[in-house]
Amino acid sequence: MESRESPVDGDVEVVRVGMMIPAFNEEAALPLVLSEIPRELLARLVVVDNGSTDRTKEVALAAGVEVVYEPRPGYGQACLTGIETLLKTSETGAPGLTANDVVVFLDGDHSDYPEDLETVVEPILSNQADMVIGSRVLGGATMDALLPQAWFGNRLACLLLRVLFGARHTDLGPFRAIRVRALNHLGMADRDFGWTIEMQLKARTARMRVVEVPVRYRERVGVSKITGTWRGTILAAWKILGWIFTWRIRLFLNPGRIPRFR
Numbered sequence: 001m002e003s004r005e006s007p008v009d010g011d012v013e014v015v016r017v018g019m020m021i022p023a024f025n026e027e028a029a030l031p032l033v034l035s036e037i038p039r040e041l042l043a044r045l046v047v048v049d050n051g052s053t054d055r056t057k058e059v060a061l062a063a064g065v066e067v068v069y070e071p072r073p074g075y076g077q078a079c080l081t082g083i084e085t086l087l088k089t090s091e092t093g094a095p096g097l098t099a100n101d102v103v104v105f106l107d108g109d110h111s112d113y114p115e116d117l118e119t120v121v122e123p124i125l126s127n128q129a130d131m132v133i134g135s136r137v138l139g140g141a142t143m144d145a146l147l148p149q150a151w152f153g154n155r156l157a158c159l160l161l162r163v164l165f166g167a168r169h170t171d172l173g174p175f176r177a178i179r180v181r182a183l184n185h186l187g188m189a190d191r192d193f194g195w196t197i198e199m200q201l202k203a204r205t206a207r208m209r210v211v212e213v214p215v216r217y218r219e220r221v222g223v224s225k226i227t228g229t230w231r232g233t234i235l236a237a238w239k240i241l242g243w244i245f246t247w248r249i250r251l252f253l254n255p256g257r258i259p260r261f262r
Helices: 030-036 056-062 077-087 114-127 147-165 180-188 196-206 230-253
Strands: 019-024 043-048 066-069 102-105 131-135 176-179 210-214
Touching: 019 030, 019 077, 030 056, 030 114, 043 056, 043 077, 056 066, 056 077, 056 196, 066 077, 066 180, 077 196, 102 114, 102 180, 102 210, 114 131, 114 176, 114 210, 147 196, 176 180, 176 196, 180 196, 196 210
Parallel strands: 019 043, 019 102, 043 066, 131 210
Antiparallel strands: 102 176, 131 176
């Protein structure tokens, strides 16, 4: 995919986009997701099978995409494995992404619209952002799709981000994109429910250019592994709030914890 950025020598730079999809028991939803992705926009597409007990791996392979198995549980763990995979040469010889390329994160439950991919990556390709968050709120998501507990949790987290960090967000949406060198700068570490909030907190600390774009949202196929259960909801809320308050304390004690991104 060509960007409209102009390096010093005046040539138009070619920026590659790689997408990773963490998937746990998404046999029913994943074929729908993969069939709707505009693959002409992607250089790499990787599905991370996060220890599924159904045919998630088989349906992904049948769709002709790269699949990597990650038995260690956790959304963040799956994302870390997917990033590692995208940065390496594939078994078929496809080169790994480099510093100026873009990584896109998309869930495998068919709640997002993969067709919105171009909207999500455009601010980075036009050099208007280092990171883009697909906002389900700006896209008009209702509580029929974004469950009440998720809706309330998003609003509370975004309020705290604004009050404690001055970051203006409307969502912690999982459909997002980030430049590889920006992602490397963040040093992501969370291995489960805190992945999205960690990224937004660290990006704010590093003073990255972060923008939100509206993305469409619908009821997912099947039951959410997080907000679909009370246990998952409580654990996710605990982790997200823990990141917010702990990070505020860490920054107070060590203001230079993450240097400014340049």
